[in-house]
Amino acid sequence: MSDVALRAQGLQKHFGGLKAVSDVSIDVHVGEIHAVIGPNGAGKSTLINLLSGELFVNGGAIMLGDTDITRLAPDRRARNGLGRAYQKTTIFPKFTVHENVRLAAQARSPAPLRMFGHVRNNAAVHERTAQAIDRAGLSVRTWITAEQLSHGEQRQLEIAMVLATDPRIILLDEPLAGMGQSEARGIIDLIASLKVGRAVLIVEHDMDAVFELADKLTVMHDGQVIASGLPQDVRMHPAVRTAYLGDHGGGS
Amino acid sequence: MTRSWLIAVVLFAAAVALPFAVPTYYVQFASKALIMGMLAMALNLAVGHGGLVSLCHAAFFGLAGYVLALLSPGYDPASLLTTLPLAVLASAFAALVIGALALRTRGVYFIMVTLAFGEMLFFLFHDTSIAGGSDGAYVNAKPEIAIAGRQLLDLGSPTVFYFVVLAFLIATVALLTMIVRSPFGHALAAARDNERRARSLGFPIFQIRLIAFVVSGAIAGVAGYFAAAQFGFVAPQMLGWHLSATVLVMVLIGGLRSVTGPLVGALVLIGLEELLKATTDYWKLIEGIIVIVIVLAMPNGVRQLWPLIFGTSEKRETKPATVAAEARHV
Amino acid sequence: MDLVTFGVQLLNAIQYGMVLFLVASGLTLVFGILGVINLAHGAFYMLGAYLAYWIAAYTGSFWIAMVAGVAIAFVVGLLLENVFIRRLYGRDHLAQVLLSFGLILVIDEFREIAFGKDVHSVAPPAWLAGSFQLTDNLSYPVYRLAICGFCLIVAALIFLVITRTKIGMIVRAGAENREMTRVLGIKFDVVNRYVFAVGIALAALGGIVIAPISTVFPGMGDGMLILSFVVVVLGGIGSVAGAAVGALLIGLTDTFGKVFFPSVSSILIYVLMAAVLLWRPNGILGRREV
Numbered sequence: 001m002s003d004v005a006l007r008a009q010g011l012q013k014h015f016g017g018l019k020a021v022s023d024v025s026i027d028v029h030v031g032e033i034h035a036v037i038g039p040n041g042a043g044k045s046t047l048i049n050l051l052s053g054e055l056f057v058n059g060g061a062i063m064l065g066d067t068d069i070t071r072l073a074p075d076r077r078a079r080n081g082l083g084r085a086y087q088k089t090t091i092f093p094k095f096t097v098h099e100n101v102r103l104a105a106q107a108r109s110p111a112p113l114r115m116f117g118h119v120r121n122n123a124a125v126h127e128r129t130a131q132a133i134d135r136a137g138l139s140v141r142t143w144i145t146a147e148q149l150s151h152g153e154q155r156q157l158e159i160a161m162v163l164a165t166d167p168r169i170i171l172l173d174e175p176l177a178g179m180g181q182s183e184a185r186g187i188i189d190l191i192a193s194l195k196v197g198r199a200v201l202i203v204e205h206d207m208d209a210v211f212e213l214a215d216k217l218t219v220m221h222d223g224q225v226i227a228s229g230l231p232q233d234v235r236m237h238p239a240v241r242t243a244y245l246g247d248h249g250g251g252s
Numbered sequence: 253m254t255r256s257w258l259i260a261v262v263l264f265a266a267a268v269a270l271p272f273a274v275p276t277y278y279v280q281f282a283s284k285a286l287i288m289g290m291l292a293m294a295l296n297l298a299v300g301h302g303g304l305v306s307l308c309h310a311a312f313f314g315l316a317g318y319v320l321a322l323l324s325p326g327y328d329p330a331s332l333l334t335t336l337p338l339a340v341l342a343s344a345f346a347a348l349v350i351g352a353l354a355l356r357t358r359g360v361y362f363i364m365v366t367l368a369f370g371e372m373l374f375f376l377f378h379d380t381s382i383a384g385g386s387d388g389a390y391v392n393a394k395p396e397i398a399i400a401g402r403q404l405l406d407l408g409s410p411t412v413f414y415f416v417v418l419a420f421l422i423a424t425v426a427l428l429t430m431i432v433r434s435p436f437g438h439a440l441a442a443a444r445d446n447e448r449r450a451r452s453l454g455f456p457i458f459q460i461r462l463i464a465f466v467v468s469g470a471i472a473g474v475a476g477y478f479a480a481a482q483f484g485f486v487a488p489q490m491l492g493w494h495l496s497a498t499v500l501v502m503v504l505i506g507g508l509r510s511v512t513g514p515l516v517g518a519l520v521l522i523g524l525e526e527l528l529k530a531t532t533d534y535w536k537l538i539e540g541i542i543v544i545v546i547v548l549a550m551p552n553g554v555r556q557l558w559p560l561i562f563g564t565s566e567k568r569e570t571k572p573a574t575v576a577a578e579a580r581h582v
Numbered sequence: 583m584d585l586v587t588f589g590v591q592l593l594n595a596i597q598y599g600m601v602l603f604l605v606a607s608g609l610t611l612v613f614g615i616l617g618v619i620n621l622a623h624g625a626f627y628m629l630g631a632y633l634a635y636w637i638a639a640y641t642g643s644f645w646i647a648m649v650a651g652v653a654i655a656f657v658v659g660l661l662l663e664n665v666f667i668r669r670l671y672g673r674d675h676l677a678q679v680l681l682s683f684g685l686i687l688v689i690d691e692f693r694e695i696a697f698g699k700d701v702h703s704v705a706p707p708a709w710l711a712g713s714f715q716l717t718d719n720l721s722y723p724v725y726r727l728a729i730c731g732f733c734l735i736v737a738a739l740i741f742l743v744i745t746r747t748k749i750g751m752i753v754r755a756g757a758e759n760r761e762m763t764r765v766l767g768i769k770f771d772v773v774n775r776y777v778f779a780v781g782i783a784l785a786a787l788g789g790i791v792i793a794p795i796s797t798v799f800p801g802m803g804d805g806m807l808i809l810s811f812v813v814v815v816l817g818g819i820g821s822v823a824g825a826a827v828g829a830l831l832i833g834l835t836d837t838f839g840k841v842f843f844p845s846v847s848s849i850l851i852y853v854l855m856a857a858v859l860l861w862r863p864n865g866i867l868g869r870r871e872v
Contacts, residue, residue: 078454107454356863364811372852497683540687
C-alpha cells in the first residue's frame with residue numbers, strides 16, 4: 001500500500017444554515033490520481049477550498065503527511081507541500097510564462113523573500129523553472145506574457161506553476177473546463193504524468209477523462225460522500241447510479 | 253540599457269554641478285524637491301509596487317521630523333549619527349503598528365484605515381502639548397556630524413545640506429531598485445496582481461506587505477528628518493493627510509511602475525507649485541484642476557506623454573530588453 | 583458624575599453621533615452603491631455649513647438656509663456625478679482618491695473666494711434658541727435636542743426608503759452585489775447619479791444642522807471626513823445600519839472620553855477603531871468579503 005499524502009477526516013463546513021460539506025473523509029495516496037465527482041452543488045469546490053485552506057473547516061481534521069494542517073493558512077499549506085491549480089485560471093497575466101513559473105519556484109526556494117540580489121541570479125530556482133515549463137510543454141512559449149496565451153496554454157501554465165512548487169499533493173479544480181477536444185488531450189496526458197512520486201486530487205466534470213485518469217473515485221452528493229473506491233466499483237454502486245450517473249444514463 | 257545609463261550619468265553630473273551654478277535660494281529649493289522626491293519614491297514602494305494605497309505616509313514623514321525637533325538640544329546642533337537612526341526607527345515602528353492593523357483590511361478599507369491612523373498621529377501632536385501643540389516647534393540648529401568635538405559635516409551650509417540629501421536620495425534609489433528586482437520585490441508584485449494565487453503558491457502575503465510598508469515608512473522617515481532640518485520647524489500639518497495625498501499625486505504623475513518615476517513626479521509638481529504660487533493667488537485651484545485633468549485624461553500618469561515628446565523609447569510595455577537579457581541567461 | 587450631568591453628556595453623545603450618522607451614511611451609500619471612495623465628502627459638509635451661514639445671513643431665516651443649502655448641494659452632486667464621478671466607475675481606488683483630492687482643492691479655493699477664510703457663527707431659529715434649565719447651574723440648549731429629533735427623523739426616513747421602497751431595494755441589491763444588479767439591467771447611471779447627489783446632500787445637511795452649535799471654519803470638513811471614515815470602518819462599508827452603530831459608538835467614545843480621559847480623548851476613537859479591526863476587520867456589520 002502506498003503512503004497517504006493527504007488525509008481528511010470528518011470534514012464539516014456550513015455557511016449559515018446551509019451544510020456545504022458534512023462528514024467528508026478522503027485519503028489521497030502518493031502515486032495515484034483521486035478524482036472527486038458529483039453533480040453541481042455537491043460540495044466539490046468547497047471541499048477543495050477546505051483542503052487548500054481558502055476556507056476553514058467547522059469540524060474535522062486535515063493531515064498533510066504527518067503534519068496537521070487543519071488550522072494552517074493557505075501559504076503555510078503550500079510551503080508544506082500542497083499545490084493547487086484553480087478552476088478559473090488565475091495566473092499573473094502581465095508576467096511572462098517564465099516569470100510566472102519562476103515565482104512559483106521561488107516560493108519553494110530556501111529564501112523565497114530575499115531582498116538582496118537580482119531575482120534572476122538563482123541557479124536552483126532557474127533550473128526548477130525551466131524544468132517545470134518543459135514538463136508542461138510550454139518551452140517554446142517561455143518569453144510570452146501570460147495574457148497572450150491561449151486558454152489551453154494558460155491551463156498548462158497553471159500546472160507548470162504548481163509543478164515548480166514541487167508539491168507532494170496537487171489539487172486540480174476542473175482542469176479541463178472550457179477546453180476543446182484537442183486541447184484537452186494534451187492536458188489529460190500531462191495530468192496522468194503528474195502522479196509519479198506525488199498524489200493528485202482532481203475535481204472534474206468530464207466523465208471520459210475522469211475514468212481514463214482516476215485510480216480512485218469519490219462521489220459526492222449534497223455535501224456528503226456517497227461512494228468511494230476503485231472506479232469500476234463506484235460505477236456499479238446503486239446510490240451513485242441514482243444520484244449522479246443516472247442523470248447521464250437518460251431514460252433507462 | 254546604455255541609453256538609460258547615459259541619462260543617469262548626465263542627470264548625476266547636472267545634480268552635482270547645480271549648487272555651483274545657481275543662487276543659494278535655488279539650491280535650497282532643489283534640496284526640498286529632492287526630499288519630496290525621496291518621500292514619493294518611498295510611498296511608491298507601497299502604492300505602485302505593493303498595490304497598497306496609503307494615506308498615512310505624511311505621518312511617518314512628520315513623525316521623524318518631530319523626533320529631530322524633540323531631540324535637538326536647544327540652540328545647539330543635534331548629532332546626525334544618533335538622531336537620524338532614532339527618527340527613522342520611530343517612523344518604522346509607527347509603520348509597523350499601523351501596517352499590522354491596516355493590512356488586516358483590503359482595498360478601500362485600507363485607504364480609510366491608513367488615513368484615520370495617520371490623522372491619529374496628527375491629532376497626537378496637534379491636541380497635546382508635545383512639541384508646541386498646534387503651533388509646532390523649532391529645530392534651531394541643523395544637525396551635524398561631529399567626532400570628538402570636531403565638526404566634520406555642518407548641514408547649516410545649504411550646499412553641504414544639498415549634497416547630503418543628494419547622497420541619501422541616490423542611496424534610496426539604489427535600495428529601492430534592489431528591492432524591486434529581488435525575489436522579495438517580485439513576490440510583492442505578485443501579491444499586488446493576484447493575492448489569492450500568490451498565497452496559494454506559498455507566499456506569506458501579510459508579512460511581505462508589512463515588510464514593504466515598514467521599509468517604505470522608514471524611508472519616508474529619512475525624508476521627514478531632512479525636511480525638518482531644512483525648514484528648521486515642525487508643525488502638525490507635516491503629518492496631515494493633505495501632504496500624503498499630494499505625494500500620491502507626485503507618484504501618479506511620475507508613474508507607478510518605476511522606482512525613479514515618482515522622483516520625476518515630485519520635481520514636476522514642486523516646480524509647478526512654485527510657478528503657480530509666483531503667478532497667482534489661486535494656485536490651489538489651478539493645482540486641483542490639474543490633478544483632476546491628470547486623473548481623468550491620463551490614467552497612467554504624465555509619463556505616458558513622454559514617448560510623444562521624447563520619441564518612442566518609453567513605449568515598450570512588455571520589456572523585450574529584459575526578456576532578451578533573461579534569454580541570454582539561459 | 584451625578585445623574586443629571588451624565589444625562590447631559592449622554593444627550594451630547596447621541597446628538598454628536600446623530601450628526602455623524604447623517605454625514606457618514608452619505609459616504610457609505612456612495613461607496614456601497616457606486617464603489618467610489620469620495621475624499622471630498624468632508625468638503626461638502628464644510629460647504630453646507632458655509633451655505634447655511636451665507637443664506638441665513640442674507641435671508642435671515644435658518645429654515646430657508648437649510649432647504650436651499652440641501653437643494654444646492656443636491657444639484658451640485660448631480661452635476662459632479664455627471665461631469666467627474668461617473669468617469670471613475672471601475673477605475674482603481676488610487677484614481678478615485680486623487681480625483682476627489684483634486685475636488686477638495688478646488689472646493690476649498692472656491693470657498694475662499696466666495697466666503698473668505700473667516701470663522702463664522704450661525705444663529706439657530708429663534709424658537710429653538712433657548713435652553714432648558716435642568717438644575718441651578720446646568721442648562722441644556724433646546725437646539726441640541728432639536729438636532730437629535732431632526733436627525734432621528736432623517737435617519738428613519740433613510741431606513742424607510744432603503745427597506746420599504748423599490749429604489750431602496752435596488753440600492754440594497756447594489757450594495758450587496760454590484761455585478762448582479764448590473765446583470766439585471768437596472769438603470770444604474772440614473773440610480774448612481776441620484777445616490778451620489780443624496781450622499782452629498784446628506785453631508786451638506788450635516789454641516790447645516792451643526793452650524794448653529796459649532797463655528798463655521800475652513801478646516802471643518804477635514805475632521806468630519808476622518809470621523810466619517812472611522813464610522814464606516816467601524817460599521818462596515820455600504821451598511822447604513824453599520825453607519826448608525828459606528829456613529830453612536832464614536833459619539834459615546836468621544837463625549838465620555840473627554841469627560842473621563844481628557845488628556846488622551848482625541849486618540850480614543852482610533853483605539854476603538856484598532857480594536858474593531860482586530861476583532862472584525864470588515865466592520866461590526868460588514869460582510870466578510872469586500
